[in-house]
Amino acid sequence: xxxxxxxxTRVIVQGITGHQGSFHTIQMLKFGTKVVAGVxxxxxxxxxxGIPIVNSVKEAMEYEPNATMIAVPAPFVKDAAYEAIDAGxxxxxxxxxxxxxxxxxxxxxxxxxxxITLIGPNGPGITRPGYTKIGIMPNQIFRKGSVAVxxxxxxxxxxxxxxxxxxxxxxxxxxxxxxxxxxxxTFVEVLKVFEEDPDTEQIVLVGEIGGSNEERAxxxxxxxxxxxxxxxxxxxxxxxGKRMGHAGAIIERGVGTxxxxxxxxxxxxxxxxxxxxxIPELLxx
Amino acid sequence: MNLxxxxxxxxxxxxxxxxxxxxxxxxxxxLKPVTHPVVVKSxxxxxxRGKSGGIKxxxxxxxxxxxxxxxxxxxxxxxxxxxxxxxxxxxxxxEIYVSIALNRAERKPIIIAxxxxxxxxxxxxxxxxxxxxxxxxxxxxxxxxxxxxEFLELDKEKSRQFMKIVESLYRLFKAEDCELVEINPLVIxxxxxxxxxxxxxxxxxxxxxxxxEINVTDPEKTPLEIEAQEKGYAFVELQGDIGVIANGAGxxxxxxxxxxxxxxxxxxxxxxxxxxxxxxxxxxxDLVLKAKPVAILVNIFGGVTxxxxxxxxxxxxxKRFNIKQPIVVRLSGVNEEEGxxxxxxxxxxxxxxxxxxxxxxxxKVGEN
Numbered sequence: 057x058x059x060x061x062x063x064x065t066r067v068i069v070q071g072i073t074g075h076q077g078s079f080h081t082i083q084m085l086k087f088g089t090k091v092v093a094g095v096x097x098x099x100x101x102x103x104x105x106g107i108p109i110v111n112s113v114k115e116a117m118e119y120e121p122n123a124t125m126i127a128v129p130a131p132f133v134k135d136a137a138y139e140a141i142d143a144g145x146x147x148x149x150x151x152x153x154x155x156x157x158x159x160x161x162x163x164x165x166x167x168x169x170x171x172i173t174l175i176g177p178n179g180p181g182i183t184r185p186g187y188t189k190i191g192i193m194p195n196q197i198f199r200k201g202s203v204a205v206x207x208x209x210x211x212x213x214x215x216x217x218x219x220x221x222x223x224x225x226x227x228x229x230x231x232x233x234x235x236x237x238x239x240x241x242t243f244v245e246v247l248k249v250f251e252e253d254p255d256t257e258q259i260v261l262v263g264e265i266g267g268s269n270e271e272r273a274x275x276x277x278x279x280x281x282x283x284x285x286x287x288x289x290x291x292x293x294x295x296x297g298k299r300m301g302h303a304g305a306i307i308e309r310g311v312g313t314x315x316x317x318x319x320x321x322x323x324x325x326x327x328x329x330x331x332x333x334x335i336p337e338l339l340x341x
Numbered sequence: 342m343n344l345x346x347x348x349x350x351x352x353x354x355x356x357x358x359x360x361x362x363x364x365x366x367x368x369x370x371x372l373k374p375v376t377h378p379v380v381v382k383s384x385x386x387x388x389x390r391g392k393s394g395g396i397k398x399x400x401x402x403x404x405x406x407x408x409x410x411x412x413x414x415x416x417x418x419x420x421x422x423x424x425x426x427x428x429x430x431x432x433x434x435x436e437i438y439v440s441i442a443l444n445r446a447e448r449k450p451i452i453i454a455x456x457x458x459x460x461x462x463x464x465x466x467x468x469x470x471x472x473x474x475x476x477x478x479x480x481x482x483x484x485x486x487x488x489x490x491e492f493l494e495l496d497k498e499k500s501r502q503f504m505k506i507v508e509s510l511y512r513l514f515k516a517e518d519c520e521l522v523e524i525n526p527l528v529i530x531x532x533x534x535x536x537x538x539x540x541x542x543x544x545x546x547x548x549x550x551x552x553x554e555i556n557v558t559d560p561e562k563t564p565l566e567i568e569a570q571e572k573g574y575a576f577v578e579l580q581g582d583i584g585v586i587a588n589g590a591g592x593x594x595x596x597x598x599x600x601x602x603x604x605x606x607x608x609x610x611x612x613x614x615x616x617x618x619x620x621x622x623x624x625x626x627d628l629v630l631k632a633k634p635v636a637i638l639v640n641i642f643g644g645v646t647x648x649x650x651x652x653x654x655x656x657x658x659x660k661r662f663n664i665k666q667p668i669v670v671r672l673s674g675v676n677e678e679e680g681x682x683x684x685x686x687x688x689x690x691x692x693x694x695x696x697x698x699x700x701x702x703x704x705k706v707g708e709n
Contacts, residue, residue: 210592
């Protein structure tokens, strides 16, 4: 599937009657997402915004979904994801934060061996203006266009997408990888898809301190990406050894500094913006 | 969450990793008869205990009593010692190293081992370190242990002991939700036994809800950071003078970076999180004010957190805490017009973009 989702994406929401699940289901419907069923054990037979609610993912398969948004509390995420994997769902997005990373490891590898895409946990999801949105990104910041964005953040992604849109550009795909140390997608994997996506002409990567996701992306760009890539890195001023909000945003034993990531990008010919607002200018250059 | 050495060793024993015989004392009266010599180890969470005098060897009851008295209540690397681990002294033939951690890039646990134990692994040359990834679906299997014992050049009997230790360590790593389990040094004794002489265990904070029996306060956290953690905020104290309240970890980091690039000095990192509540905003001000900033910057990109809610929180906090410092606000996103309207009615100007707000707060600090 190019760019992971399209107009044929049919979404179920696991945890549709919860606080997060219900609010974002309404927002997704407004964006045009085909939400075909909700799963909340014990609530079968009721409806939410006209969407049928069932007790299990297996029952939801009657509505022919191919993607799920998991919005259940952290202790229940692994079970919810396993249920979706077992039922044969092809794309799993986990909204929930604070999922134990050992659970994410199990979910990721079980999904990987079955060719299932995992997005998140602890990210804002994926949006393709004009096609669909799975997740929690605010609807009003998007305009259909040719800039693809991949980010490890939530609100910082909105800030940058908003700046891109205000400056006359538009977005092909915006994807939030998630702020945890273990997430379903890396920049490298997303770059492969963006490079092949005919809707995408330019690529924006929004990284942050912690891990080596950006350094690996820079190596990959050198060899395999022909499209223009620009970047922003959050955490230049962060002290080492402190977790800056995201579980994954920490400089440990000298690994994961902003300087190392900026240098890697510069070496790969990727310009790095000093401020989020500078991204449109780099796209225009 | 970092565990004390004695807690890590309790887990080691539970999972079948041999440790020296020992017990924990909190006062002189806890001392029990021992066979000398013994080692007396201060239980603090920072490294370098030996060099800073936190570890002593006692050859008789008199010395044990003296060291216990000397170490309990003493300061080691700035932390007060409240517990000592008293263990049989082991006869060391060789010190090796083994740990299991998370490899983020590969999304797999990784075993790291070296024949050079007893020193920081960062100082060991790469050709003296073996790293083996574990596929979580396969788990630990003896073929993994064999690669390591071969690299460490252990004989058959020691290989058997080592492989049992690594197998136990991996079970512990997974079942106890560890970020790190490290044995440094793992000692080969003169009589051919392999024993964990130290332990470092870090439990993943997100998994603490299923390990409620353990509770250790992070010694690197300030009192204000601990208070913030209890109230559910992601909060880090910094050295500057501008209080910061923002929403989302990435945007909060970007705000600190932009301030720093403008020669402003942030006092803290505070992420409001993905909630929409006036109280959360008011309590955030309470925390930031305790850090005594000379000005406060609020930077919000509204999504789940709505701008009018934040505005109401700012107005309420200003009233309740009688805030005298300048407050600079940026509100953009969901309900931004309403939010800026509410602030205007209360005599607070709000920016719609981030950079003018950054410049404004830095200017205000310069004027003070």
